[in-house]
Amino acid sequence: MSGGGLSLDELKDLQKQLSKLSSGGNAEAVLAILQQLKAGLHPTEDIIRQSKIGVAVGKLRSHADKSVADQAKALVKDWKSIVDKQRKTKDAASTTKSPSAAPSPSAAGASNRTPASVDGSAKASPVPPAKIDFDTLGDKVRNACLKLLYQSLEIDREAQGLDPSSLFQVAVSIERAILENQGKGSVTQEYRSKVRSLSLNLKDKNNPQLRARVANGEIAPDRLVTMTNEQDLASDKRRQEIEELQMQNLFKAKGAAAQEAETDAFQCGRCKQRKTRYYQMQTRSADEPMTTFVTCVHCNHKWKFC
Incomplete structure (x- = not known):
């Protein structure tokens, strides 16, 4: 179990869900999972690596929905801060362990190198x-x-x-x-x-x-x-x-000879109206179907299909 109550299997399942939803438009479902992670996961470096949840959340930082992108950025920032603090604490504890024992030359060299690596790489x-x-x-x-x-x-x-x-x-x-x-x-x-x-x-x-x-x-x-x-x-x-x-x-780029015709056979995906204009053009090889270009009269939304 992770420190926040979510098991590794649960995190892997959430990671898979986010990967499937990242390319879709269901922003509410994505936000619900992000809220679950925020409330139920106390991150550690091991649990983030094993579950790959950091990868899934990281992808959402460029999501088309601003609320999803902002929430993902905040989560990644918080997790990184927590993991950095955990690493610093662990490194500091290792350098002060066994104070009564005299360090060997090799151990002394290692302990001298440890603080330098922590200070030099915490933010870089x-x-x-x-x-x-x-x-x-x-x-x-x-x-x-x-x-x-x-x-x-x-x-x-x-x-x-x-x-x-x-x-x-x-x-x-x-x-x-x-x-x-x-x-x-x-x-x-x-x-x-x-x-x-x-x-x-x-x-x-x-x-x-x-x-x-x-x-x-x-x-x-x-x-x-x-x-x-x-x-x-x-x-x-x-x-x-x-x-x-x-x-x-x-x-x-439609040719001068291409004439548009009005029809109610197509429904606009934006305003749901059916008053449209369309024309057809051969945009692929001759043995392929023609491409139909449609424009909504009400909202000027344009789309095409073959």
Whole structure:
């Protein structure tokens, strides 16, 4: 059981529910789960990591509904603050344990290093464990690119309960995929450009969903390095803006010969009225059905279907 009364299984179930609801429009259901988490979970680093609840809540910070986004941001901020305090308390206790025993040289060295790591990483990016080696690739440029990718992935790592060594392995896999796909086995200009482009997209504060999906293995490295910036890597908000712009351009690009006709066969999804105008255009290959463009006469809402 967690400190707040929710068991690990219950948290995993809530995590699954949030993952399913994150792309839908049921804001009330999402808010209800967030309230349940706020009231029933006393977070610890272990429970957040094991249940992956931090990942699910983190994705909601860019939710289309402002109340959901604000509640998710507040939860992540509170959990991060609590986990940071727990870590500081644990580290402080370990340095003062067994005061009567004389420390060995190795123990003394370890205790001297502990406060420095706590003070230096409490508010900044966490210092990677010793087993994370950014010089492992045997090439200065590749090592620098590997470090850049890791630093892009580790944003919000603590709040989402992600393990540094796991993130490092993800970064290694991404770098290797870029080398094979864009670099064709060598450090080329295409390789460098792809590393910079992916790094910028992964650490975009407006696109936490992409970072979380990559960190958790939902998007495999081989697929990630072939995704395009405009659509695949864009945040949900940006993708919606692109689709709306494309829709507007399609309506503006109708030919002079395309004549609109009025009909009551379609119902507007916005105002529910049936007085509409429509026209058809071949937007795909010749053997595909024509696309129908509809405009509501009452509210000017536009939509299309094939």
